[in-house]
Amino acid sequence: MATLNRADWYDIARDTNWTPRYASVEEIFPDEMSDAFGLTVEQWEAYDEPFKISYREYVAVQSKKDADAYSVKAALARANFFDKAAPGWISILKMHYGAICLAEYIAVLGEAKMARFGKAPGMRNMATFGSLDEMRHTQIQLYFAHENIHKSRQLDWGLKTYHTQNWAGIAGRAMLDDVILGRDAATMSIMLTFALEQGFTNLQFLGLAADAAKMGDYSFSNLISSVQTDEARHAQIGTAALKVLIANGKKAQAQQAVEIAFWRNWRLFFSLTGPAIDYLTPLEHRHQSFKEFVHEFIVAQFERAIEDLGLDRPWYWDFFLDTTNYYQHSGHLELWFLRQTLWWNPAGGVTPAERAWLEEKYPGWNQRWGRLWDVIADNVQHGRQDKLFPATVPMLCNICGLSIGGIPGQGHHVKGHWTDYGERRYYFCSAPCKWIFDIEQQRYAGHKSIVDRLLAGDIQPGTIDGTLEYMGLFPGERGDDADDYAWARSALPPMNDRSAGHADAAAGL
Amino acid sequence: MQTLPLVCSFEDGCILTLVPVDTGATMDEVARNVAEHFVGRMLPPQPSKVMRVRLQGGSAFLPRQLRVEEAGWQPLTTIEIAYENAAPAANA
Numbered sequence: 001m002a003t004l005n006r007a008d009w010y011d012i013a014r015d016t017n018w019t020p021r022y023a024s025v026e027e028i029f030p031d032e033m034s035d036a037f038g039l040t041v042e043q044w045e046a047y048d049e050p051f052k053i054s055y056r057e058y059v060a061v062q063s064k065k066d067a068d069a070y071s072v073k074a075a076l077a078r079a080n081f082f083d084k085a086a087p088g089w090i091s092i093l094k095m096h097y098g099a100i101c102l103a104e105y106i107a108v109l110g111e112a113k114m115a116r117f118g119k120a121p122g123m124r125n126m127a128t129f130g131s132l133d134e135m136r137h138t139q140i141q142l143y144f145a146h147e148n149i150h151k152s153r154q155l156d157w158g159l160k161t162y163h164t165q166n167w168a169g170i171a172g173r174a175m176l177d178d179v180i181l182g183r184d185a186a187t188m189s190i191m192l193t194f195a196l197e198q199g200f201t202n203l204q205f206l207g208l209a210a211d212a213a214k215m216g217d218y219s220f221s222n223l224i225s226s227v228q229t230d231e232a233r234h235a236q237i238g239t240a241a242l243k244v245l246i247a248n249g250k251k252a253q254a255q256q257a258v259e260i261a262f263w264r265n266w267r268l269f270f271s272l273t274g275p276a277i278d279y280l281t282p283l284e285h286r287h288q289s290f291k292e293f294v295h296e297f298i299v300a301q302f303e304r305a306i307e308d309l310g311l312d313r314p315w316y317w318d319f320f321l322d323t324t325n326y327y328q329h330s331g332h333l334e335l336w337f338l339r340q341t342l343w344w345n346p347a348g349g350v351t352p353a354e355r356a357w358l359e360e361k362y363p364g365w366n367q368r369w370g371r372l373w374d375v376i377a378d379n380v381q382h383g384r385q386d387k388l389f390p391a392t393v394p395m396l397c398n399i400c401g402l403s404i405g406g407i408p409g410q411g412h413h414v415k416g417h418w419t420d421y422g423e424r425r426y427y428f429c430s431a432p433c434k435w436i437f438d439i440e441q442q443r444y445a446g447h448k449s450i451v452d453r454l455l456a457g458d459i460q461p462g463t464i465d466g467t468l469e470y471m472g473l474f475p476g477e478r479g480d481d482a483d484d485y486a487w488a489r490s491a492l493p494p495m496n497d498r499s500a501g502h503a504d505a506a507a508g509l
Numbered sequence: 510m511q512t513l514p515l516v517c518s519f520e521d522g523c524i525l526t527l528v529p530v531d532t533g534a535t536m537d538e539v540a541r542n543v544a545e546h547f548v549g550r551m552l553p554p555q556p557s558k559v560m561r562v563r564l565q566g567g568s569a570f571l572p573r574q575l576r577v578e579e580a581g582w583q584p585l586t587t588i589e590i591a592y593e594n595a596a597p598a599a600n601a
Contacts, residue, residue, distance in 0.1 A: 376551060392529075415565060418587070
């Protein structure tokens, strides 16, 4: 029997906007779950998803993807890559699994909300597949993480992170709650699929898969490619939604949603991917700096996407571009000091050869961050263990949950921002995070970072061990230097030789 | 005497840190307390210079013998520890 081509039946088949008789449209699609912008069902019917696929096709493709990823994993299981890989790369794997596995599960719920409450039939259809995608991403990545759990308990954080009160877990949860679980379907389609997935993770996963292949980690490379190809599809949900919203006079609100989500995602993205690219990836496998990656992929792609839609660059765009020079460096330094609180082992990543690479990529690096690492290296060489850990906590932002960093060697380049609301002071890393809080103070009020919890006496005993246990980190899980401080024992040439020729460039950084 | 948590930056550092200080402490004692978390950990010592305290973005140092309880600060007040005669801060 001849079958119709998909294009001949798809629009009719997926158009499930029935006329309800037993409940009102408002009851079926309440604004707080469906559409904070208040468009009608009829207005949403203009939604045209760019990627059309039937369930039969979806299942066939996904089945093949799973078979490919699992078969490569099985074939390479005896190669013992995990035992032979560079410590920095193993740290990237642990960081990735802990940060991503259950974030994928939260995305399952987000996609499911769009599948149920999206007013556009096309959104509901794409999000149904999106939810199935994210379920697969959760399960397959947990499975891969579990493979080597007998070799390192830190890999258990693929399951643990978002169930603990670890400071990084709190930061991730707060972001995912804000852009996914705590938003209506229409807003979430912008914040999750346009800003987070299309803006960051889709491109990040492309790069990560390529890096893994270069490292010889073909199992992980195939896994990430398998995930990324799904993401490239369902990340398009938001673009189609933005077109509908802009066409119906909601540009200003849509612009604000994009700006909130892009900044929130940038703060978490740099904190993990920045150190991974600039410090943890073995030097011989680096092909570009984090800044180069961000500008070539994130910035160029995002600018093109918002221009195509008729949106504006976010108001903080120049500041954002400037932070690509330094966020990753201050963030890495802070993560290294806080290594006991992590589920991976941060590498110093500042051997003489690595410093030369950093100086080439970030002219002035030696004069700025290199001087700080000199002090740390001197403490390692002289056995001053107490100086290798912080004696207090860094201030954490009440929006992004991260520490507050700037450029060293420039007086007081790092600045705090705050808002007094209710009975307390809320603290922020930057003007954009303060801006997000001030848009809707009641929404964000009550957030308690680890710093707030220490100050409130929530953590008992308030000792380092007590705090680590509160964060769910037990012996065998707490991070330490990935290379056992070998980098600090490398002989360094005098500072003047390291920074020669870069002083002028540094002045313009 | 009570403990007051302050948010602190140190000249040429790159991180804001929470430092609890005694309300009876003088500004000189506050500066030394904050320095413990920066100098010798990630910043080289500059023993010949005098450390002073000012509010974030402030142009004037606070009197060296002023006590915290006299400064009118609330929890999470943000201060900068700078070396006297150092150039004014670049703003982020």
